[in-house]
Each structure stands twice: as C-alpha cells, then as structure tokens.
Amino acid sequence: MRHDYLPDTLPHREEQIRQVGEIVAPVLKGARCSNVFIYGKTGTGKTAVTKYVLSHLETKAKEFNAPVKFCYINCRVVGSEYRVFARLCQSVGVSVPFTGLSVGEVFERFRASLDSSHIILIVALDEIDSLIKMRGDSLLYELTRINETLTKSKTSLIGISNDLRLKEFLDPRVFSSLSEEEIVFRPYDAYELRNILLDRAKIAFFKDALSDSALSLCAALAAAEHGDARRALDLLRVAGEVAERKSTTIVSEEHVREAEKHIEHNRVVEALKNLTLHSKLVVLSVYHLKKADAHQANTGEIYEVYTEICGELGVSPLTQRRLSTLVNELDSMGLLNARVISMGRYGRTKKIRLEMARCLIKDVLSSDDRVGRLTDYDPRCLSKNTRNKS
DNA sequence: CGTCCACAGGAATGACGGGCGG
DNA sequence: CCGCCCGTCATTCCTGTGGACG
Secondary structure (H helix, E strand, O other), X not given: OOXXXXXXXXXXXXXXXXXXXXXXXXXXXXXXXXXXXXXXXXXXOHHHHHHHHHHHHHHHHHHHOOOEEXXXXXXXXXXXXXXXXXXXXXXXXXXXXXXXXXXXXXXXXXXXXXXXXXXXXXXXXXXXXXXXXXXXXXXXXXXXXXXXXXXOOEEEEEEEEOOOOHHHHOOHHHHHHHOOEEEEEOOOOHHHHHHHXXXXXXXXXXXXXXXXXXXXXXXXXXXXXXXXXXXXXXXXXXXXXXXXXXXXXXXXHHHXXXXXXXXXHHHHHHHHHOOOHHHHHHHHHHHHHHHHOOOOEEHHHHHHXXXXXXXXXXXXXXXXXXXXXXXXXXXXXXXXXEEEEEOHXXXXXXXXXXXXXXXXXXXXXXXXXXXXXHOOOOOHHHHHHHHHHO
C-alpha cells in the first residue's frame, strides 16, 4: 500500500505507458529519443508510469545489448542544482564530493565521463518545477544543450512537473527543446481510483477484510481532492491500520473517516516538531494573538509579539522581512493560512490564521525544551494593545 | 482622483559551517 | 594548512501596490 511500491500493472494509464514507451523506444536501436515533458497533478501516476516504462526498457536493453543507462532524480528531494549534477555524476560512475566544487566543475566532470562511456543516457527529472521556481532554469539550459558538446554519447531528458504553468518560468528556448513531446496526465476520477485501490487491496488485504463502502469512500475522498491516487492509497492503508489496532476484522467507512483525521493529525505534528526555533516562535506568536483577540493577526502584530517572546527567551529576533518569508513558508506547509489584503488607507498586510487545532500547538510545543514554557506566557504588548483599542 | 499607509516581496550582500584540491 | 567554493540563513535596501480616505 505504500506509494513507493511499483505494481505490475497501472490501471487506467495504459495509454500513457504506450505513449512514453513509443517515445523512448528508439534508444534500443542506438538513436537518441525525443525529450519529453510530462505534466500532471500529484498522484496522477506520472512517476509510476515513468519508472514503469524505464524499468521495462532496461530489461529490453539488456536483451538487445543496447548501451542504455537511466538516471532518475527527484529534484525536490535532491534539492539543488549542484546535487542534481552530483547525482548525474554518480550515475555515470564518477564520485564527487557533496560540496566543495563549483557547479560548473561538477557539470564538466559529468559531461566528460558521459562522453567517454559511449552510452545513451536517459535522465528523468521528477518534480523539476520545485527546482526551477527556486533556482531558475540554468540547470535545464545546460542539460538541453549538452548533446551539442557530446561526440560519443547521447542524452535524452524526461521532465516531470506537478505544475501545469511551468512553461511560464522557463526560457522559451529551453522549453521548446525540452518539450519535443508533451504528455498531460489527467486526474483519476472516483471510478478509476476505485479500480486502483481494488487492485492493490487484492495484494495487501485479506479476502473480505475490506468493506465495499470503505473502498468507495477512499476513492471518493481522493477524487474530491484532485484525483490523487497517492492520497487514496494512504487513506486505505491507514484505515487498515486503524481497524487492525481495534482488532476488527473488517475495514469500515468509519475507519476511513478516522484515517482521514489521523493522517492530518500526524502531518501537522511532524511538521510542527521539525520547525526551526524561530518558525516555532512565529507559530506561537500567532497562537497568542488568536487567544487574546478573535480577529485575524497581521504581520505587524505578529512581529510585535514575536520580538517580545524572543526577548523573554533571550534570543535576538529576526527582522520583519525574514519573518515575512517564514510566514510564507508556514503557509505553504499548511500550518498557517496567510493571504495579502489591502486595508486601503490603512495599508497593505497579510492576514494570518492558524490552520490547525490550537490544542495541537500546545501539546507539541509545550514539550519543546526551548519554547515549552512560552505556551502559557501572556505577552505584555497584547494586553496593552487591547486596552488602547477599547 | 490623487495620496499615502503598512506592509509585500525582489535583489544584493554577508556570515557561517562544511569540504575540496594542492 | 591555505585559498576557494558550496548551500543556507539572515540582513539591508529597495521598489511596488490595493484601495479607503480626503
């Protein structure tokens, strides 16, 4: 039931498998294949299809004795341009230090080693959107041009993006060379999700251990959330675990509902625990503001509370500029909800709300050895403010 | 219809810990 | 050990801006 498991068949993706397969097939005859760009939201099977096709191609390549190699890289996990090139180096058998060299140097080592190894390399870059939005498209620029400088080897790219608007961030030349072929993955609908779950459940669950309604509910919930198969599988897996813990023999709808809460709860707790000190303090500031006043907090108010509790801890506060980006980060993690609004005459700011249960914050942060004692603290500036307002 | 608030958020720069090759 | 480069976090300085108010 884990999403890193690659099943033998991918229901409702036969068409995409065929498309990708047809595109990469020429490498078996020693020709470079077209670069492909694959779009689709999370959990639509992009990664699974790509890995599926590449692994089948690998066995075929062995059969035909074709000099083909693959390198799958998840850009979001790998994290930086440097580390992507470092991975590419590894894939052609060159080990590079994980830091210390210039990006250009690493790229050059990769290029040289690739060229001398007489192969066709297929590079699959998953979640490139995350890398491009952060670091720009220089990585792709280098990679799309690499064939011009190779004499004995060839390279093809498979770009995978969760964001359909990615081309807006790309240099048009890079984009056109990257998307010689384009494939869009539609979200799964509830019916398709049901089939996917059914397939997996056959392997993972005992016969009759899964009620039909529970399965349908998982499919329906995930379908409502942009047809995310990963989400559907998670729900079903956790629902199974819940049922097991209660020592029931059948997974019911109720267990799925519980799994939904459970997943959300875990997500928030994990995220909260792993925040840096200052991010925790920001969350705590919002928490205190909400307690004192029902209206939504804005950046200025948060900064005021934040600087005060920093003083209380004996930590020097960060600047408001920095706090602003921290708030944005927390927003994209789904811990806070921040949106810019204009109050006309009274300026422009972000309205910020907690996106999780208050008791969770208290539970998690009060057991933190540094900020723990601040969960019950009453910021002075808050009482002063409310008095002024009234 | 212009002003002006209270910030947003981009760009440049710097400090820092880690790691290289020589 | 030195000089160099890395990524990350943070600061400083900056220009931009939606819309209520006058």
